[in-house]
Amino acid sequence: MATTESDPTVKISIKDVFKIFGEQPERALELLKAGRTKPEIHAATGCTIAVNDASFDISAGEIFVIMGLSGSGKSTMLRLINRLIEPTSGAIEIAGRDVAQMSRSELVALRRNDVSMVFQSFALLPNRSVIDNAAFGLEIAGMEEAERKRRARTVLQAVGLEGYDDSRPDQLSGGMKQRVGLARALAGEPTVLLMDEAFSALDPLIRTEMQDELVRLQSEHSRTIVFVSHDIDEAMRIGDRICIMQNGEVVQVGTPDEIVLKPANDYVRSFFRNVDVSQVFRAGDIARKTQVTIIDRQGVSAAAALERMEHYDRDIAIILGRDKTYHGMVSRNSLIETTRDGASDPYRRAFLKDIEPIPAAESLSNVLGKVAASAFPVPVIDEANRYLGSISKSTLLETLDRTA
């Protein structure tokens, strides 16, 4: 993930950003850099630290979710990107240009052309009709009426809201309002879309529908989306990568899998308490290479394999090809039986018949039954038939228990 300024895949680069609210931000920053704690700094200066030394990159075209509890600084972080909030120090680069250094007019141009925003409570202007709300950004940018209405109508269509052009926002349901909010944000064809808890105010069903809608829109026309959420299910569902913030600090940035599998601390772990892991995990995520593996080579006797199994006190072993492809699984008994007659190719005849390897992409909910029904740990393979590890009953229980 290490990136340089010339990396073309990086769209937004956050570098050493601090945001301190209060009367004496400079002094608070000095104290903070001198290693003083937040309560000390608050007592000394009355300042609160909203974002504490954040640095991360957001790639072009990804849905990047910033997650955290309320007060974690995630909404502040989002507003630093289009400078609705002024950073205390640090650089926020969008396509290599530092937003923090922009003049007022450069900032206005950036907001009109490149970066738009969707709000939690929709923020539709109540005195405007749906179409005038959708065309708001274009109107501000000075586009003439016929053209901006045409474009607004096109985006309203794209978000699935036709025939409500002249309705007032208060006549729409929450989901429809946020479609207007989305249309307004998309009308200016921005390259970056900032979404502040955009779906949090919606009913669970509508929320899922809007998430799907966002993913669909993203598949049609890829933008860089920064999505703030406090809902881990939402983050897992739509996020390509997730950034977890705690008390103004970025504690972890990674793919949903990385966050679930290697949570940086208890705070991150705590998010998964209520997550249905069987939906989040794939077989490949929890497969462990704790089984004895034996590479099937000409001239290597099965006796050596048996000895290793005894040494590690294992009943089974995984037989692999030289290219790590999965060949089969043997048990100590089956191997002893086939070696006794001295015939060639002892492994192949010793393969346990009822063991079917599981593809890595299989969701855990599908894996549950197979592992439960099998007397042995079940091997997992990737799409190239390579062995990734095995899932035993105890691994499975541990995984499920993680969330308890």
Place this chain on the structure above:
Amino acid sequence: MTFDIGDGVDSAVNYILDNFSPLLDLIAAVIGAVTNGIQTVLLATPMTLGIAIFVLLSLWRVGFGFALFTAASLWLVDHMGLWSAMMETLSLVLASTLVAMLIGLPLGIAMARSDRVAAIVRPILDLMQTMPAFVYLIPAAMFFGLGAVPGTIATVIFSMPPVVRLTNLGIRQVHVEFIEAGNAFGCTASQLLFKVQLPNALPSIMTGINQTIMLSLSMVVIASMIGAGGIGNTVLTGIQRLDVGTGFEGGIAVVILAVILDRITQSLGKERAGFCRLLFRRQAQQPTASAVTA
């Protein structure tokens, strides 16, 4: 130990009179032109046409019942012989409200945009509102003589605070997410004001204008003491002669004008009501109904 503040004020007023008389003349000329212009138009309007306009406005903005009230009460005013006095009063109210808005709206906007301006203006507004109205009749008469002009000016001073305060309040109360949305889509400061803040502050601003009109109506009666004319004269005559009947007639006419102005101006901040709404509602509500079921 006593301070003689009164002497200081006296000499300040004299200083202004001696040194700023061209400015005072200019103000008098402008306000006089506005007041007299409105008065000329209103007095030239035939009574029946005047009543018809009020009744139609009531019908359009408020409703059928209120239109009936307007017709009946204006007929009563006419038969008390107070129609032209009422038009004089109305022209004073309109002129002073116009001036109060011209000064008050920008001032309210300035207060909303700057805490410092707000901190300076607020005590001045308090002073304008709480100082007994009679007190600034005296300097108004000294600066501008007797007649409609000082009456209008005294009325402006007395009635302006609500429109300033409620413009300020209205703009400050615009939801922060609307402001963020405006900024996020690249509004300049003036775009933010005209496309986001003022439209959303409109109900509050309209309430301020309504209050200003009401206050100016109460003040123009007092202003008749310096010759502003209108229904105030009738009331004043009633007081001077201890003639309860005349005073009551004048009072009734003021109340009628107040009720009509209040109801009509209150309706301006809201959606179209009453008779016309019945006509428009059916078409307007169709998309709403389908929006709910969709």
